[in-house]
Structure formats: C-alpha cells, structure tokens
Amino acid sequence: MRYAYYPGCSLECSSAAYDLSVRSVADLLGIELREIDDWNCCGATEYFTQDELTACAVIARNLALVEPDLKQVVAPCAACYLNLRKVDQIMQEHPEMEKKINTCLAAGGLHYDPGRVRVRHLLDLLYTDIGETAIKDKVVQPLNGLRVACYYGCQIVRPYNGFDNPEQPTKLDELMKWLGAETVDFPVKAHCCGGHMTQISEPQAFELIRRLLHNAAEYKADVIVCMCPMCQLNLDAYQSRVNSFFGTNYQIPIIFFTQLLGVAFGLDWKKLGFGKEIVPAEPVLKKKLAAPAAT
DSSP states (O other), rough: EEEOOOOOOOGGGHHHHHHHHHHHHHHHHTTTEEETOOOOOOOTTTTTGHHHHHHHHHHHHHHHHTTTTTOOOOOOSSHHHHHHHHHHHHHHHHHHHHHHHHHHHHTOOOOOOOOEEEOOHOOOOIIIIIIIHHHHTTSOOOTTTOOOEEEOOOOSHHHSOSSSSSSSSOHHHHHHHHHHHHOOTTTTTTTTOOOGGTTTOOOHHHHHHHHHHHHHHHHSSSSESSSSSSHHHHHHHHHHHHHHHTTOOOOOOOOEEEHHHHHHOOTTTGGGGTTTSOOSHHHHHHHHHOOOOOO
C-alpha cells in the first residue's frame, strides 16, 4: 500500500515522537509512506482569519505536489488533515475560488485538479485499509491491563471526517481494544483542548485542559492517547501549570496512539519516541505491561 505522506511542521519538532512512531508502525505493517517533496506549512488554523485565498493557495500547493501516481495523502496531524480536506472541498464546491487558487499556484508552475487526491487521516487508514485481523496479527505485547482514555479532539472527527461519529467517535477505542487495552469511558473525548488559547487567556485554557485531565482521572485512565500534536502538547506541557493553577496533582502520561501501536507490536521504544513526553510514560507502561525500559 502506497500513500503520499504529509507530516506537517509539528511532527518535525515538538511532536517528533508522533512522526517516529508513525513511520515505525507503517514500516511494520507494509505501508509505504512517500513524503511529499518540498511540502510547506499548512498554516494551522489562524491563517484563514487573515487571508482566505492565500491560506487556501498555501495549502493547495501541498496537494499539487503529490506525485501523479499517488491518489491518497495521509496527514497524521489533526490541523493538517482538516486544512487539506477543507481546501480540496472548497475547490470542488466553488469553481471561482478554484480558479483563483490555481492562478496562485501557476505562479510557482503548479496546478491542482480538485478531487485528484483523497485526504486521509492515519486512524482511518489503519482502521479501514489495514483492519482488525492484520493489526492483531502483529501484536506480540498485548496491552492487557492498560486503561486508556482515547482523546480524539475536535478537528479530526468534524466537520470533514466521514469515517466516525462526530460526537461519539469509537474507531480509536476499537483500535486500542485490538491491541488488548481497556478503553475507559471518556465523555469529553471529542471536546476541544483549547488550541492556542494558552497564548490568549490562560485561565480559560487551563480550565479546558483541566476538564480533560479530570475526566480521564475520574475514570482511572493510566494514559491518554492523542492523534493531534496540539492536543498532546497542551495536555502534556501544561499539565504542571494546570496543577499549580487549580491545586490539583494530575500525573497522566499523554502519548500518541501510534506509540502504543508500536509497543504492542514489540518495536524499540526509542524508535517510537518515548522519553520526549514531559509526564513520563515509561514508568506507567512498565508497571502495567512489564515492558522493557526504553533506552
């Protein structure tokens, strides 16, 4: 199976563990990910508020750069996935906008025919294209005894996903169960983490993060697994600040779902990016799974 791969900026720096684990898991499952040559930032969420045409053209450039023989592109980052899907749909539904975007692309010698590339999130690919049997066949270290809170966030499941319920998604929960993990009830699984609100109003941002941590702790989750770099960053990097602000004592590891896939597949923990998180995951995983220490 071959797919174009759009890692996005976060996976090259703050969320390097996501990229490492994505590539490691993909290799084991026989998924060929061809990184888009000379890709650029998708602009995250803010760019659309400044200049819609420029934002769309910047994003469409990545779609135009997908090799002609590849018909699907995988984006693990929630914001990247959302933006790529959004622009492709805008171009399909609004001919005048499509013309303007391609005029911008033409300045760089590029053109994109809307709909030529199907934008996929990695969860959809693993659940739909690889499937339960193939994934279970690769499990050598079942995650038995590990209680997992599956956090989808707000950008993957809506408004463009098409592969899961936008309010009560289940695909990540099912995937974790295939690995042997116990998924806890997590009513806030599709709530927003606050995004960049930490840079605008810390009290409001900390409250959004606290609700997620509180809910996971209330249902006795050992770890929270994420699919979004921003979600992982907020819950991990700001967890101590939230504790200081509210007088709480949360110590919940926040890791990417692909890292747990790699653990279940028996892959080297170092190659999965463990140790890059702020709230350490290794002690919890060692205790629950009797797993070897990361080196």
